[in-house]
Amino acid sequence: MGTSASGIDAANQRAGAILTVDLRALRANYRLLRARAAPAACAAVLKSDAYGLGALAVGAALYDEGCRHFFVAHLEEGIALRPHLAQDAAIYVLHGLPAGTAGDCLRHHLVPVLNSLQQIAAWQYLARAKGGALPAIVQIDSGMSRMGLSASELATVQRDPALLDGIKLHYAMSHLACADQADSPMNRQQLARFVAARQALPPCPASLANSSGIFLSPQFHFDLVRPGAALYGIAPQADGPNPMAPVVRLQGRIVQTRTIAAGDHVGYSLRYTASGERRIATVAIGYADGWLRTMSNRGAGLVDGIAVPQVGNISMDSVTFDVTALAPSQVAAGALIDLIAPDQPVDVVAATADTIGYEVLTSLGPRIHRQYRG
Numbered sequence: 420m421g422t423s424a425s426g427i428d429a430a431n432q433r434a435g436a437i438l439t440v441d442l443r444a445l446r447a448n449y450r451l452l453r454a455r456a457a458p459a460a461c462a463a464v465l466k467s468d469a470y471g472l473g474a475l476a477v478g479a480a481l482y483d484e485g486c487r488h489f490f491v492a493h494l495e496e497g498i499a500l501r502p503h504l505a506q507d508a509a510i511y512v513l514h515g516l517p518a519g520t521a522g523d524c525l526r527h528h529l530v531p532v533l534n535s536l537q538q539i540a541a542w543q544y545l546a547r548a549k550g551g552a553l554p555a556i557v558q559i560d561s562g563m564s565r566m567g568l569s570a571s572e573l574a575t576v577q578r579d580p581a582l583l584d585g586i587k588l589h590y591a592m593s594h595l596a597c598a599d600q601a602d603s604p605m606n607r608q609q610l611a612r613f614v615a616a617r618q619a620l621p622p623c624p625a626s627l628a629n630s631s632g633i634f635l636s637p638q639f640h641f642d643l644v645r646p647g648a649a650l651y652g653i654a655p656q657a658d659g660p661n662p663m664a665p666v667v668r669l670q671g672r673i674v675q676t677r678t679i680a681a682g683d684h685v686g687y688s689l690r691y692t693a694s695g696e697r698r699i700a701t702v703a704i705g706y707a708d709g710w711l712r713t714m715s716n717r718g719a720g721l722v723d724g725i726a727v728p729q730v731g732n733i734s735m736d737s738v739t740f741d742v743t744a745l746a747p748s749q750v751a752a753g754a755l756i757d758l759i760a761p762d763q764p765v766d767v768v769a770a771t772a773d774t775i776g777y778e779v780l781t782s783l784g785p786r787i788h789r790q791y792r793g
């Protein structure tokens with residue numbers, strides 16, 4: 420590797436683990452989703468730092484691709500993102516307005532998703548004070564019981580439409596609970612409830628589908644779709660091949676290797692015992708970096724396409740692999756092991772960890788060096 424000229428290379432060399440985001444693949448995924456959802460517009464969900472990939476870089480790439488609708492979860496995320504996106508890009512805040520924050524939301528040119536009558540009242544109060552209409556999305560709970568107006572709150576709005584005076588409704592919105600299972604009856608049920616609920620609101624565009632919802636029938640698309648996961652390469656459907664391009668590569672760096680004898684143990688609580696002579700590589704990523712401890716003694720890394728089993732308990736800052744199958748030159752200190760790669764997609768890692776790709780990506784911590792290609 421030698422001495423590096425640029426600071427970026429130096430950070431790469433120092434890093435125990437490297438997350439490489441392929442912006443070209445990200446953009447291709449955006450185009451695929453947009454084409455599938457057309458004529459609906461296609462937003463991008465950038466909450467939790469764009470699922471760990473970096474909201475600023477992802478937002479800039481997708482703006483460049485023509486995306487003008489962005490979603491974050493928390494007001495604070497929107498405030499951090501706002502200066503990095505041009506003013507013609509809308510940034511919607513899914514959690515809406517915590518008490519006392521309507522002024523902040525307006526000042527930072529963010530659009531709240533109003534989830535309750537209190538949030539609607541707070542936004543209307545500010546609109547009155549400003550003497551003009553303020554933009555918002557109103558969310559309806561269509562069966563997930565997580566966020567949005569309940570049936571009775573919706574009935575209140577229907578009886579008294581003046582509750583929405585001064586609010587310019589960009590969209591009526593809801594969220595699907597089971598969209599990754601195309602044959603779940605819940606999808607049709609939520610669709611029917613959403614269609615009915617829209618009647619209670621003044622006419623306005625609508626948004627229902629997340630990534631998985633885009634792969635249901637076009638009735639689910641309405642005017643705006645809101646993918647997150649599929650943009651980042653996570654499979655949008657439980658069954659069948661993944662139509663999305665892989666966006667993320669995660670590599671861990673080998674700190675050192677050692678040869679152990681039959682009967683020797685590896686790691687905390689001695690969860691792995693060698694049945695014969697083994698070569699063990701210690702890699703600088705651990706559960707503190709989001710390399711989930713549920714993967715202890717399970718799954719594998721890849722070196723030059725060859726699987727190397729993960730052995731022993733995962734530590735806070737390191738993890739151990741059995742690299743006996745490889746030549747010592749391939750696994751010298753400093754070499755990189757693929758942890759997430761096209762041959763070992765994020766969904767495979769998630770299955771090993773008994774979780775979902777979303778949790779794998781959003782767990783990846785700040786010690787992992789992020790770099791961008793394309």
Ligand SMILES: *Cc1c(COP(=O)(O)O)cnc(C)c1O
Nearest residue numbers: 464594629630645646647648649
């Ligand atoms: C997270 C989220 C999305 C994006 O969901 P994906 O499954 O990642 O596509 C869309 N809408 C809402 C309300 C969300 O919370």
